[in-house]
Amino acid sequence: MVNYYPRYIEKDIEKKLKSSGAVLLQGPKFCGKTTTALKYAKSSIRLITAQTVEMAMMQTKSILKGDTPRVIDEWQTVPDIWNEVRGWVDENPGFGQFILTGSSTPADMSRILHSGAGRIARVNMKPMSLTESGDSRAIVSLEELFDKEAENLFDENSDFTLADAAHLVCRGGWPLSVVCDPDVALDVTANYYGGLFSFEYSENARFRNKNSDLMRMVLRSYARNISTEAPVQTIRRDVMEKNNRTLDSKTIDDYLDALRDLFIIEDMEAWNPNLRSKTSVRTTPTRHFVDTSVAVSALSISPEDLLNDINAFGLFFEDMVVRDLRIYSQMINGKVMHYRDSNGLECDAVIHLEDGRWGLCEIKLGGEKLIEEGAKNIKKLISIVDDDNMAFAAILTAVGPAYRRPDGIYVIPLNCLGKAL
Numbered sequence: 001m002v003n004y005y006p007r008y009i010e011k012d013i014e015k016k017l018k019s020s021g022a023v024l025l026q027g028p029k030f031c032g033k034t035t036t037a038l039k040y041a042k043s044s045i046r047l048i049t050a051q052t053v054e055m056a057m058m059q060t061k062s063i064l065k066g067d068t069p070r071v072i073d074e075w076q077t078v079p080d081i082w083n084e085v086r087g088w089v090d091e092n093p094g095f096g097q098f099i100l101t102g103s104s105t106p107a108d109m110s111r112i113l114h115s116g117a118g119r120i121a122r123v124n125m126k127p128m129s130l131t132e133s134g135d136s137r138a139i140v141s142l143e144e145l146f147d148k149e150a151e152n153l154f155d156e157n158s159d160f161t162l163a164d165a166a167h168l169v170c171r172g173g174w175p176l177s178v179v180c181d182p183d184v185a186l187d188v189t190a191n192y193y194g195g196l197f198s199f200e201y202s203e204n205a206r207f208r209n210k211n212s213d214l215m216r217m218v219l220r221s222y223a224r225n226i227s228t229e230a231p232v233q234t235i236r237r238d239v240m241e242k243n244n245r246t247l248d249s250k251t252i253d254d255y256l257d258a259l260r261d262l263f264i265i266e267d268m269e270a271w272n273p274n275l276r277s278k279t280s281v282r283t284t285p286t287r288h289f290v291d292t293s294v295a296v297s298a299l300s301i302s303p304e305d306l307l308n309d310i311n312a313f314g315l316f317f318e319d320m321v322v323r324d325l326r327i328y329s330q331m332i333n334g335k336v337m338h339y340r341d342s343n344g345l346e347c348d349a350v351i352h353l354e355d356g357r358w359g360l361c362e363i364k365l366g367g368e369k370l371i372e373e374g375a376k377n378i379k380k381l382i383s384i385v386d387d388d389n390m391a392f393a394a395i396l397t398a399v400g401p402a403y404r405r406p407d408g409i410y411v412i413p414l415n416c417l418g419k420a421l
Helices: 009-017 033-038 050-058 060-064 080-091 142-146 162-171 182-194 212-224 232-243 249-261 292-298 303-308 310-330 368-384
Strands: 022-026 043-046 070-073 098-102 120-124 334-340 346-353 358-363 390-397 402-404 410-413
Touching: 009 022, 009 033, 009 120, 022 033, 022 080, 033 043, 033 070, 033 098, 043 050, 050 060, 060 070, 060 080, 080 098, 080 120, 142 310, 142 358, 142 390, 162 182, 162 292, 162 303, 162 310, 182 292, 212 232, 212 249, 212 292, 232 249, 292 310, 303 310, 310 334, 310 346, 310 358, 346 368, 358 368, 368 390
Parallel strands: 022 098, 022 120, 043 070, 070 098, 358 390, 390 410
Antiparallel strands: 334 346, 346 358, 402 410
């Protein structure tokens, strides 16, 4: 394949193909699902035209026929495919028979008659991390941090600048943007965003009936509240104030659900550890995007704009870090959460593994003052958590060197994090 960049998710797909009759590969449009799925296909069908969709609706079972693994791209356009695949796997036992790709949930979930448990394994795909796009030097991985194999970490990382980080925030991890020259990449991302809400020809009536202008208003408000715990009602009020219109609670919930179904926004839930104190933990999720470039596109923000507003830059950079942490954590059975309590103590990202180990990450653009502030927060949180399973603590930065402080806290630029593919 021309210009194909290996993806971390490949190992997960390969594992699921060996243990399940079918694999559901889902994620946002433009993130590379079809290209990656076709690496494993011996036959395929793409349900991306009215003719093929109509044929699939009339003869759903027939489109399952073909050499396996068989890729069925954009399966959600014909929800009965799910039931037919599940039935086929029951009647014809065997692993790795189908890969279903989808960029939204089906139009009519009532037609999904079975969860697919035991037959269809789910894999969530995201845009590319900095390691996958070739923008990280990948000198230290989360796995090494958890296994305490990075004690001697040191790298000057002198060639990466804030301007580089700002460009990556705006470009995003979309494969077609990544393969372009830097002066063209931002235009490719802008073109993607420009067509994101063209619902008039959507096969899904739920999206077809959405007002594209209102969808963009909601998304802009979400972007203005990126990396914060803004309540939904705050986002609703922001839409009304900025656009001089009314918007009831049911409508805002419906539009936010649609953005989740399209894999555009992806909130981060709160971490609730055992604490020595009686401090209450706040449970409001942190507002995040599947890729930060969607947020900056919604607000028409350029790399230069970020460099001229460091506070805003910090929030957008935090969102990009969360994207990469989610990708890296997924490969080691980890989950990324955040912490904030009633005393105002917070931690930007907590990576929690299935085996109980966890690591703390503060996210800062860089510089001695911000790094010290991050270290102070981490130490305070460590002092009140009643748990011996902490594996590491780190401050993730945009620029500067990678090293381990005398207090044991790592300082790691995002362009140094990751595991080589």
